[in-house]
Amino acid sequence: MSLVVVGSVAYDSVETPLGHRDDVLGGSGTFFSLAAAAFTQPSLVAVVGKDFRPEDEALLADKGVDLAGLTREEGKTFRWGGRYHADMNGRDTLFTELNVFEHFAPQLSESQKNADFLFLGNILPKLQASVLEQVESARFVAMDTMNLWISTAKDELISVLSRMDALFINDEEAEQLTGQRTMVLAARDIQAMGPKLVVIKRGEHGALVFNGDDIFYAPAFPLENVVDPTGAGDTFAGGFVGYLAATDDLSPANVRRAAIIGALMASFCVEGYSVERLRHVDSAAIRARYEAFSNLTRFDSPKL
């Protein structure tokens, strides 16, 4: 099934307790589409500036990302800088330069308008709505969001959310959106707003997947070394939705598999700066880590 993702392509400058990198490839659209490309050929709709490096474009193309929807505008590529706290969980944004992203007005091609699966990365809810209006009859529409839009554009966010099949959101944002303290109640409130599938991301603690009445806990993989958490959430969503699009199976059992796929792609993402580790992931590595996830959570009936 065809998959279209609309999101950002950025150059990130990242500081962690272990080191730093400047102007490395990032952005929600980048991480999502690279992860999804391990399972299907995602079509990326995004904008970059004249400074976008040919080798970064080649990397995406080589991994199987369709770049027909990547437009190049006068000006510089979106830039973000951040510094991670000592425990690698929290981070502070040091700067955000929207550059060409400021006037991003995604226009889908005829074939993209017929997408079967659509993912709306974390962009202004108004832009998410404008994309949704261009897509004729997607089988599955999912979105991400962030605290900024919950604070500043809540009505537009709730409006676009009402037309979604799935929402990816982190735990703090879920509490901010609903006012509920437990994720069970927050997810139920969000489901009442529209999406049947609510995926609550909890960083190094994994994700809770509320699929109608079905509740699934996808753990994060316990890693020896976490190098750079940037893009982990987008990578999780890319693996998740990319796998769903590739298998074209929205059954509860397959949604659970998709969540594990998302978690394992995210576990690769954080093992390197930027897309350094993710770009080298092949199907053998994916199968091996899927098996490692199975081993991690397996237990059998008790002697009670």
Added chain:
Amino acid sequence: MSLVVVGSVAYDSVETPLGHRDDVLGGSGTFFSLAAAAFTQPSLVAVVGKDFRPEDEALLADKGVDLAGLTREEGKTFRWGGRYHADMNGRDTLFTELNVFEHFAPQLSESQKNADFLFLGNILPKLQASVLEQVESARFVAMDTMNLWISTAKDELISVLSRMDALFINDEEAEQLTGQRTMVLAARDIQAMGPKLVVIKRGEHGALVFNGDDIFYAPAFPLENVVDPTGAGDTFAGGFVGYLAATDDLSPANVRRAAIIGALMASFCVEGYSVERLRHVDSAAIRARYEAFSNLTRFDSPKL
């Protein structure tokens, strides 16, 4: 197999965002032994004051806790007061009154000295060592600890740790003890200090169980309402070790079952203040929640 636990019995005063309770039954020994009593008959070694209420003693006895080792001294029972933060994760200690606990010098009876399983609750490392010296030939010895002893009695702590089969510790304490940022590295360092089994508790995010080379992720159960987290960690350990003692099986598969038993007992604990919910848990409720944990984490092979 016989199980002895040495810990505190306390009266707690607890404030949460949802309400408060004063002078309710608490303490590490109380929660541990109540949880363990669902599977075996634990013997509790602890001290209380003259104000210890007959109905609290009756509650423990009725649930099957052997109270021959509960001594009653002149003075008041240990008291602790705490206030939970809005998210129910963090908490501030409002007061600690050691009272009779200040001069607690646990003396085990002849039958307790022959315990097969021994759990040393979170008391001064020197006291833990004095108990350990009284126990002749336990098959399995486990302990808990806390940030205060890591700061103030690290040498004694490491000394007693070297003689342990298992350590229960939370993630912040594991980092404090080892200086390692990831739990995989922290657990490996702790294993090198002695215990083969390192259980890292992460509150509402569950627990990571490092059993030699085997790594297991026991999730916390996603609950609609969390009333009072007090005692959850001790309840987790009580279910875990109580189940191991009852089954007398230290195989990796059974240690995984024990971790799920611990997590499910903790999930009951936090559903009420003090021991309100825990005291009413029966084997049917345990079996039902074990099945719910299985449903929560089950996933099958991918279509890759």
